[in-house]
Amino acid sequence: MALTSRxxxxxxxxxxxxxxRHFIQEKGVPIHAQKLWYYLGGVTLFLFMVQxxxxxxxxxxxxxxxxxxxxSVQFIVTQVEFGWLIRNIHSWxxxxxxxxxxxxxxxxxxxxxxxxxxxxxxxxGVFLLFLMLGFGFSGYLLPWNELSFFATKVGTSITGAxxxxxxxxxxxxxxxxxxxxxxxxxxxxxHVAILPATATxxxxxHLLFVQRQGMSVPIKTLRALKPGxxxxxxxxxxxxxxxxxxxxxxxxxxLAALAAFYPWELGRKADAFAAVPAGIRPExxxxxxxxxxxxxxxxxxxxxxxxxxxxxxGLAAAVLVIVPFLDRRxxxxxxxxxLTVLGVLALIYMIAFTIIGYMAA
Amino acid sequence: MNRRRFLDGILGAGFxxxxxxxxxxxxxxxxxPVSGEPATQSVVxxxxxxxxxxxxLLFKFGSKPGLLVRTPEGELQAFSAVCTHLQCTVQYKADTxxxxxxxxxxxxxxxxxxxxxxxxxxxxRLTVNQRGDDIxxxxx
Amino acid sequence: MTxxxxxxxxxxxxxxxxxxTGVGTASAQTAQTAANGCVACHASLSDARLSxxxxxxxxxxxxxxxxxxxxxxxGDASAAEKVAxxxxxxxxxxxxxxxxxxxxxxxxxxxxxLMHKFAPRQRVDQAAxxxxxxxxxxxxxxxxxxxxxxxxxGAHGVRLVNDAKSPAFPTNVAATxxxxxxxxxxxxxxxxxxxxxxxxxxxxxYQRSVHHAAxxxxxxxxxxxxNDCHGNHGAAPPGVSSLTTVCGTCHTVFATKFATSVxxxxxxxxxxxxxxxxxxxxxxxxxxGTSSQTVCASCHSDKDDPGYVASAxxxxxxxRFKHGIDSSANLIGRVKNAGMEVGDDELALNEAxxxxxxxxxxxxxxxxxxxxxxxxxxxxxxxxxxxAGNRSLAELAYRRRGLFVSxxxxxxxxxxxxxxxxxxxxxx
Numbered sequence: 050m051a052l053t054s055r056x057x058x059x060x061x062x063x064x065x066x067x068x069x070r071h072f073i074q075e076k077g078v079p080i081h082a083q084k085l086w087y088y089l090g091g092v093t094l095f096l097f098m099v100q101x102x103x104x105x106x107x108x109x110x111x112x113x114x115x116x117x118x119x120x121s122v123q124f125i126v127t128q129v130e131f132g133w134l135i136r137n138i139h140s141w142x143x144x145x146x147x148x149x150x151x152x153x154x155x156x157x158x159x160x161x162x163x164x165x166x167x168x169x170x171x172x173x174g175v176f177l178l179f180l181m182l183g184f185g186f187s188g189y190l191l192p193w194n195e196l197s198f199f200a201t202k203v204g205t206s207i208t209g210a211x212x213x214x215x216x217x218x219x220x221x222x223x224x225x226x227x228x229x230x231x232x233x234x235x236x237x238x239x240h241v242a243i244l245p246a247t248a249t250x251x252x253x254x255h256l257l258f259v260q261r262q263g264m265s266v267p268i269k270t271l272r273a274l275k276p277g278x279x280x281x282x283x284x285x286x287x288x289x290x291x292x293x294x295x296x297x298x299x300x301x302x303x304l305a306a307l308a309a310f311y312p313w314e315l316g317r318k319a320d321a322f323a324a325v326p327a328g329i330r331p332e333x334x335x336x337x338x339x340x341x342x343x344x345x346x347x348x349x350x351x352x353x354x355x356x357x358x359x360x361x362x363g364l365a366a367a368v369l370v371i372v373p374f375l376d377r378r379x380x381x382x383x384x385x386x387x388l389t390v391l392g393v394l395a396l397i398y399m400i401a402f403t404i405i406g407y408m409a410a
Numbered sequence: 411m412n413r414r415r416f417l418d419g420i421l422g423a424g425f426x427x428x429x430x431x432x433x434x435x436x437x438x439x440x441x442x443p444v445s446g447e448p449a450t451q452s453v454v455x456x457x458x459x460x461x462x463x464x465x466x467l468l469f470k471f472g473s474k475p476g477l478l479v480r481t482p483e484g485e486l487q488a489f490s491a492v493c494t495h496l497q498c499t500v501q502y503k504a505d506t507x508x509x510x511x512x513x514x515x516x517x518x519x520x521x522x523x524x525x526x527x528x529x530x531x532x533x534x535r536l537t538v539n540q541r542g543d544d545i546x547x548x549x550x
Numbered sequence: 551m552t553x554x555x556x557x558x559x560x561x562x563x564x565x566x567x568x569x570x571t572g573v574g575t576a577s578a579q580t581a582q583t584a585a586n587g588c589v590a591c592h593a594s595l596s597d598a599r600l601s602x603x604x605x606x607x608x609x610x611x612x613x614x615x616x617x618x619x620x621x622x623x624x625g626d627a628s629a630a631e632k633v634a635x636x637x638x639x640x641x642x643x644x645x646x647x648x649x650x651x652x653x654x655x656x657x658x659x660x661x662x663x664l665m666h667k668f669a670p671r672q673r674v675d676q677a678a679x680x681x682x683x684x685x686x687x688x689x690x691x692x693x694x695x696x697x698x699x700x701x702x703x704g705a706h707g708v709r710l711v712n713d714a715k716s717p718a719f720p721t722n723v724a725a726t727x728x729x730x731x732x733x734x735x736x737x738x739x740x741x742x743x744x745x746x747x748x749x750x751x752x753x754x755x756y757q758r759s760v761h762h763a764a765x766x767x768x769x770x771x772x773x774x775x776x777n778d779c780h781g782n783h784g785a786a787p788p789g790v791s792s793l794t795t796v797c798g799t800c801h802t803v804f805a806t807k808f809a810t811s812v813x814x815x816x817x818x819x820x821x822x823x824x825x826x827x828x829x830x831x832x833x834x835x836x837x838x839g840t841s842s843q844t845v846c847a848s849c850h851s852d853k854d855d856p857g858y859v860a861s862a863x864x865x866x867x868x869x870r871f872k873h874g875i876d877s878s879a880n881l882i883g884r885v886k887n888a889g890m891e892v893g894d895d896e897l898a899l900n901e902a903x904x905x906x907x908x909x910x911x912x913x914x915x916x917x918x919x920x921x922x923x924x925x926x927x928x929x930x931x932x933x934x935x936x937x938a939g940n941r942s943l944a945e946l947a948y949r950r951r952g953l954f955v956s957x958x959x960x961x962x963x964x965x966x967x968x969x970x971x972x973x974x975x976x977x978x
Contacts, residue, residue, distance in 0.1 A: 309957070515803045
């Protein structure tokens, strides 16, 4: 401890850290019935850091060409010491990260933390969620095995259902007309450069906003306060940090358990000319959408069913982005049960269709 | 030692061991493995001194066997040791300086061409290079 | 007068040159009219039998080397009308038939000095060989229905045997022989040595065989067709005692093993007893054993028969080995999918599969003891593979336990953290 305080003093002399130190010492986290939800953001951030670190390690040995991708992953898990561990952590943490991101988004939604003045935090957060889904989709192809090849083929062909820009969009995503080594190169660039750069900027802004504005308190809690009463707070350092670290440790434990009991398989190397395996489906976070599109009739009122489905999802995503601007009542500090109900329905739909999608296979 | 310091001690030990449990695997991961790189395209078949004139040895190339031959004149040749007939593993016959498959008596010359017997195609040839003491065989 | 001398120096050589070319043209023209004489007349005839031969000459190997109609048919090619052209005095012999065909062809093709000028590597003993063949012997005794040189090589439009359009090219030989031998009408009256009528099913049988498939589908020109077993010019069915040698020309290992077996003394028709002569089908392990579909059961159906016991043992051995290979391959596949290194084990599996191929060869000695020797080697290799596979599975279990241990450590830290937090709460 003495060493750390000496380092801090040395830096303080040169950079004047007084306002930073003041900020950390004064920063508090409100205590109320819903405070547990606060930890989800931190867990998402932690899992993202795990992804970056394990991803960089994998980058040292991975080869993004259709001739060598599968073999390089095989090399990592068989020849490189602890390669199997790094790979398993990266694959499982990806799933946990997306689960945490969705949970974080839903908790913020139901607690209306997006209301004024935190609209920008919400918008940046929603775009971060889309980026995480993009990370998941692009990263899934990289091991170049049968499952990932065909899942990508099916997934990219769905974008073709978008009217007008659909087919060129598919060509843009695939780097050609079919899923080939060109697709792999493109997805690799997306996964290790384009998406990380964008995510870094958005994440930086998102965290900056949270630090400047502090934690949001649910409307009900605020309304229950007597006039002049202030909400009790716990100091960020060390109380909240310790709890945050506790949650991160639980996340690590979950990761270790998953890696131990459900290790990720190598699969068979992708063969473009093989038949599509029966029951091919995307990872769970796309399953609800995928299954919905499967169930839609081929034509609805003369228009292509798939196109309507894709447009509907696009519309839903757009609505999600502008929720703070739609919810006037929350901005005024009033409860908005209508949106809450809408959110519950959306959550039920997503969970139900994910389960149904799994059982259908 | 009071309870608080005991707890702090456990926590400190816990954090340190977590750190060690992360740093140790990462450090071992960063050290390049002995086999160098994925053996899809090239492999170190043997050391130059191991292969004498008019002899051959089998080596592993990916998941298939390969045959490294030093001709009586001292030249190095490498082939896939998978017979093109029914995929038996071929061997070198020093008395006739030919490559022979024991299964159905297929014979290949030192260019990999079929001399007699049932093999329908020549043996797949591989490229041989020498890097210091190592003989490196790679796909042509 | 210098201009005249100069002119003479130019004009005179030019005239000489023209004259020489004129002479050359004249003689070429004579030669052309010589050939053209036959072709010019025959090409314009309405009878197809007479006008077809000159048309067929296009691409004929004899014509390419400067031979023409008169070299085989005799006569006078320069004559412009029929009687003079067909003059017996000029050696005209019409359409050679029967033994004449052999004489006409052999006139050149048995002349080593002559053939040396055109095709030094070509043999010159075809006629002599032919005389020893069934076709030759029957021709000598007056049967004109049998094949002669032109039946297989054609008369006009003859191509080298290595020309893919030649009827004697390996992929065409079966159809050429089948032209007579598959026709019930043509073969009427011919019998086998034992008096039964000569079958005409050989072509159909051959077309079902692996040899035919190798030749026509895999373009393996070393695969046998009619002439490889029966001979080309000395064509005759191989003698019964020599069948092992005939098949053994290519299938050497099987012939050697078979020669050591009990069947070598017993079988009349060696390899053919089990594998047939023309309809040689893809063999399989199903041929071996005691059930009704096996080949062994056609002789060995009695449980006390030592042959029955041996075939049962051998089939059981091979089945056991195959099963072992499958289960080891499965194990290695599982281990590979789980992300373990299996290169050496895959190599060992290759070795085991090699032993299976060798076992099927060894079986032709019809000795369960020697077969078990080969299978035993293979099973030893499989045992090694299984050991390595199980070691990898144990390593996977070890990793799982290791992660379990780390879970326990993490939980300890979690509990300590909970206590710490509670402690801090109590303070404030």
